[in-house]
Amino acid sequence: MQASRALLHPAAKPVLFVVALLPFAWLLVGALTNQLGANPAEHLIRATGDWTLRFLCLVLAVTPLRVISRTPALARFRRMLGLFVYFYAVLHLLSYSGFDMAFDLADIATDIAKRPFILVGFLVFLLLTPLAATSFNRAIRALGAARWKLLHKAVFGVAALAILHFFWMRAGKHDFAEVAVYAVILGGLLGWRLSRLMNKRDANPASFGLR
Amino acid sequence: MLIKSSASGFIHPVSSEITARPVYEDRRAMLRLLAGGAAGATLASWAARDALAQSSPYPRPGKLAVLNAGKSGVAGAMTMEKVTDYKDASTYNNFYEFGTDKSDPAKNAHTLKTTPWTVEIEGLVKKPARYALEDLLKLSTQEERIYRLRCVEGWSMVIPWVGYSLSELIKRVEPLGNAKYVEFVTQADPKTMPFVGSRVLDWPYVEGLRMDEAMHPLTLLSFGMYGEVLPRQNGAPVRLVVPWKYGFKSGKSLVKIRFVEKEPHTAWNKAAMQEYGFYSNVNPNVDHPRWSQATERRIGEDGLFAKKRKTLMFNGYEAQVGQLYAGMDLKKNF
Numbered sequence: 412m413q414a415s416r417a418l419l420h421p422a423a424k425p426v427l428f429v430v431a432l433l434p435f436a437w438l439l440v441g442a443l444t445n446q447l448g449a450n451p452a453e454h455l456i457r458a459t460g461d462w463t464l465r466f467l468c469l470v471l472a473v474t475p476l477r478v479i480s481r482t483p484a485l486a487r488f489r490r491m492l493g494l495f496v497y498f499y500a501v502l503h504l505l506s507y508s509g510f511d512m513a514f515d516l517a518d519i520a521t522d523i524a525k526r527p528f529i530l531v532g533f534l535v536f537l538l539l540t541p542l543a544a545t546s547f548n549r550a551i552r553a554l555g556a557a558r559w560k561l562l563h564k565a566v567f568g569v570a571a572l573a574i575l576h577f578f579w580m581r582a583g584k585h586d587f588a589e590v591a592v593y594a595v596i597l598g599g600l601l602g603w604r605l606s607r608l609m610n611k612r613d614a615n616p617a618s619f620g621l622r
Numbered sequence: 623m624l625i626k627s628s629a630s631g632f633i634h635p636v637s638s639e640i641t642a643r644p645v646y647e648d649r650r651a652m653l654r655l656l657a658g659g660a661a662g663a664t665l666a667s668w669a670a671r672d673a674l675a676q677s678s679p680y681p682r683p684g685k686l687a688v689l690n691a692g693k694s695g696v697a698g699a700m701t702m703e704k705v706t707d708y709k710d711a712s713t714y715n716n717f718y719e720f721g722t723d724k725s726d727p728a729k730n731a732h733t734l735k736t737t738p739w740t741v742e743i744e745g746l747v748k749k750p751a752r753y754a755l756e757d758l759l760k761l762s763t764q765e766e767r768i769y770r771l772r773c774v775e776g777w778s779m780v781i782p783w784v785g786y787s788l789s790e791l792i793k794r795v796e797p798l799g800n801a802k803y804v805e806f807v808t809q810a811d812p813k814t815m816p817f818v819g820s821r822v823l824d825w826p827y828v829e830g831l832r833m834d835e836a837m838h839p840l841t842l843l844s845f846g847m848y849g850e851v852l853p854r855q856n857g858a859p860v861r862l863v864v865p866w867k868y869g870f871k872s873g874k875s876l877v878k879i880r881f882v883e884k885e886p887h888t889a890w891n892k893a894a895m896q897e898y899g900f901y902s903n904v905n906p907n908v909d910h911p912r913w914s915q916a917t918e919r920r921i922g923e924d925g926l927f928a929k930k931r932k933t934l935m936f937n938g939y940e941a942q943v944g945q946l947y948a949g950m951d952l953k954k955n956f
Contacts, residue, residue, distance in 0.1 A: 448714065449709075449710035449713060450777060450919065451926060452919065452926055455926075509926075513930065522913075525909075525912070525914070584718075584722045584822055585820075
């Protein structure tokens with residue numbers, strides 16, 4: 412198949428790597444040339460959060476796409492996309508800590524306690540960290556495939572909390588249109604897995620597990 | 623309604639009459655050149671004087687009709703702080719009738735129809751009236767006031783407004799003894815304001831002040847900014863500016879000013895009573911329930927890595943307005 416061959420090409424991963432870095436490059440150039448509008452700090456904090464959500468949607472779309480389109484080669488890109496979720500989440504946290512809080516740890520701690528949506532955002536980051544930390548092959552071997560898989564199911568918790576974080580952030584303005592878009596996408600990706608799980612369990616009671 | 627003339631400031635001349643921006647901006651350079659001796663001695667001294675007379679703390683934007691104004695003698699009305707760029711002040715706005723993103727008003731407000739425009743004065747006054755904008759513009763001398771603007775969201779700007787003290791209008795309509803508050807009703811026309819009807823707030827957007835606050839000389843009825851009439855996204859053709867309160871207290875595109883006995887139910891107070899009080903004075907010691915109000919980011923000035931600046935009590939107007947709240951518990955009356 413033509414598409415599969417392209418996906419298996421040795422350049423496919425480097426190309427994806429560069430493409431996934433484009434939003435970062437775009438923001439960096441915008442910040443350096445003062446093209447981010449009246450409040451560049453706010454723009455950077457929000458844009459890095461948006462990109463975290465977008466990569467989360469992408470990484471969770473890999474398995475459904477792979478199965479539905481019968482393109483096993485797609486699986487090659489899952490790890491990299493997952494790490495980009497973490498990359499943009501780190502940038503998001505750094506932007507907030509630096510541009511909003513001037514890296515004042517006491518202020519950050521107070522803010523986490525004061526604002527539920529900041530707390531939830533922070534929890535998402537804490538949940539993502541072990542996933543990123545166990546992304547390399549040796550970690551998978553050390554954990555054993557079963558335990559590694561179980562650990563990485565935390566990504567579904569990440570998705571739910573990320574939506575809650577975004578929802579609460581927008582609650583002040585009752586402006587939920589964008590939140591709904593991400594909720595529908597992530598909900599759909601999770602729903603696909605659940606329905607598949609049900610079907611599988613009906614067909615073969617012995618096999619179990621979200622994938 | 624009066625017959626409009628080009629002197630009213632709201633009639634936009636044909637585009638050929640507007641001095642092109644590069645020509646306007648080059649004028650000073652030309653004068654300096656003259657002053658430098660390129661012309662005769664007499665002419666040079668005249669030119670030098672004019673070149674020195676350049677005292678405006680900001681460049682004229684050259685976008686809308688000019689609205690001339692004299693200097694204000696009101697105490698506290700002329701901050702010396704750096705004036706925010708017109709571009710930032712006219713593209714980073716909260717005006718929910720045109721969308722909730724701060725870039726929305728600049729994109730969407732072009733549909734607002736500002737002529738003809740009337741402002742009704744009603745309620746507990748001896749002389750209720752219906753002012754055409756042209757008459758309102760001429761009701762008192764237009765002054766320039768350079769005020770700090772502090773948004774409840776934690777950012778601030780410095781804006782040169784044009785207008786006069788609201789008290790000038792209030793005195794003219796003679797409020798009755800039982801008029802304790804002033805209610806400001808803003809335009810809510812779903813045909814020209816696409817987001818009127820969204821569920822964020824109750825429309826029309828209503829704000830209010832206590833009578834003594836409304837009578838304070840710093841409370842400005844504003845028709846312009848940066849020496850020109852107000853851009854639509856900033857509340858054209860007439861708005862309120864109350865510099866010691868969070869920005870949302872200053873209603874935009876006013877259509878009614880109503881004198882009442884009881885505290886008005888204001889838009890944000892109705893939407894979230896625990897978060898937005900009636901007074902909403904800028905106060906670094908009283909946090910918004912969801913964030914700190916101790917600091918602010920000055921738009922266009924504080925660099926990305928600069929620590930945010932400290933917010934001042936009453937936005938720095940404590941000397942002028944502090945006595946209005948003597949003896950009041952500002953934590954309770956937030």
